[in-house]
Amino acid sequence: MRSPLLDLPGAVAATGADEGVAAHYGRPAQEQRALADGTAVVDLSSRGVLRLTGEDRLPWLDSLTSQRLLGMRAGDSAETLLLDPSGRVEHAMAVLDDGTATWLIVEAVSAEPLAAFLLRMRFWKQVEIEDRTADVAVLAALRDLDEAGPDGPPLVWRDPWAAGAPGGVTRAVVDVHPGAALPLRFVLVPRVALDALAGRARSGEVVLAGVDALEALRIAAWRPRAARELDARSIPHELDWLRSAVHLDKGCYRGQETVAKVHNLGRPPRRLVQLDLDGSDAVLPEPGAPVLADGAEVGVVTSSARHHEDGPIALAVVKRSVPEDVTLVVRTADADVAAAQRVVVPAGAGPALAVPRLPRLGAVQRH
Template sequence: MTIASPFLDLPGAVDSVDRDAGVAAHYGNPVVEQRELEAGRAIVDLSNRSVLSITGPDRLSWLNSITSQNLLGLTAGESSETLLLDASGRLEHAVRVIEDGETLWLLVEHDEADGLLAWLQSMRFMLRVELADRTADLATIGSLGTPALPIAAPNGVPLVWNDPWREVAPGGHQYAIGDHPGSGWTWSETLIPRDALPSLVSRVRKGEFAVAGLLAVEALRIAAWRPRFATEVDEKTIPHELDWLRTAVHLTKGCYRGQETVAKVHNLGHPPRRLVMLHLDGSEGALPARGSVVKVDVGGDRREVGLVTSSALHHELGPIALAVVKRSTDPDATLLVETDDLTVAAAQVVVVPPGAGAEAHVPRLPRLGAVTRPTR
């Protein structure tokens, strides 16, 4: 159930659609809102997101044992992110976590909450953990700065999730080569008492804060190559394809569901697909929707190689998108995105290179019966 937000009563507010419904897509000028957000002057209403809690002395060791990140060392005030994988290593949930010394707080997309909570409840066994949905009590506000918000601190520790995307987390691995645009991504998500939302809106009306909608966040997120579960993930996604080993996977922490696939692809294989950022030809003024087909022209034959996962109009870069394409797609090829009745040319920026994986550098053994010649 989506909880209506008082931010939608602000002048110019336009509601988002689909799974983002309930918070503003923009307030009249997404490009200006991007600049305000990037400068650290704007806040973003994310009050449709869900908040779960885990209490009990086994909370960290338990969640650590069933998800991809090492959470054992989290201390009060620290945050991280972790992935829940199926037995084949495919993504089922992406969870942002905050530890306050007594409770572990989980921040998730609102349509993930019920399924995640039910699965976690089924995995409690005899462990000393208690779970609850706290969405009715707490709301999420996003920013790229440090606004003076009424931060919730039920156990004396302010509940602020700081996105780790700025750098490779301990135990993680980055496939992207060269300077990473995520190094400037200072995104945070602050939990406030839900009953404080109306007064926060009043402060916006008084000019104490600027506001930005989700379109502004999406444009800056895409430019930072930051994957989002709601957009970049489908039923086949493994973390390697999105370079999510960078912050959400600890490669040496030990066993958890899906860990065998994570290790095998990273050490011995290659992810079958890879994330790219696209610079789109803006002459037609069209942004491809999520799911738009990406093709490559091979001798006059257009072959499908992937799908757009998210797109936006960036205030400096122009129209951009993230897409997941086949690993074998030529990194130098100009791609073609089909949207409505248009075909839009797109220059790709490699995020995950075709050679990602095979980090163990194990030499290939000769095939049985093959003749090997001695080297001189």
């Protein structure tokens, strides 16, 4: 569905997974700074939204997915993954409970197949599943927004990536995780409210940033996204997704054996890296661009962006065997681009670090 915010002056439409919203509004660098400062809002109305109701909704969803969702209270947020029997990631869900219903925010392409799968798995459980993508839109910001939700009260999902979720671990060996700089919020609003938001943007009451701004900050925070980092072989450990979306002490769920095995061995077959790209040729590789080491292909770029401070950056998934200190090359149609690694998931086996215990499920530091 095409967002009415694309009719604003200077709006440039996004493509691919973000089709239907603005990549930017004519000032990409300024928009990114405003988003990083917490003053801008991003239109993510291209995302899918499901609503689950019924008294069994949380224990039932908990039994199917990787995160502990039992005990969620009104206003709590979480992230969870639906895995296949081999532990590969099929769907990633932002989960928000309002005390009456559980809302799932997913990539648009995932909404219908995920809803169909969940319907097949209901059996006798008291759960109702609605696809609300047509009438509910998603906004994003790095602060809370006081926007009315679909049923009146604000509905705000707070990303656990910033601080990590209880029961999760991280393989990243850093003093301060860059995710701390991304206190991401998703806000659910009636889709009809986008027209009013466009009017507020025209009057200067609201500052808008395009999805390109959010992508740049997401990449710099090493935050995986289903539409970008996933392929048919992806397991959570390769993307450090045990940080926010997997609870290692919960009960059985599909794919749990692989999660436990790879966690205990500490050696996923591939690993996520951030690439600092040589910007001298002004070439930004597209997702899917091959990554080379000593002339041999060792991985692919999954996301890329121009960061307002770091310049051209990317995320890539590479073979575990690639040395951490080697300079990589990204092959594009125009040129080969040198790329220095920032290690997200280490190559060798080693203990994963428990993320901080938080007072409430999915809570993060608020700005």
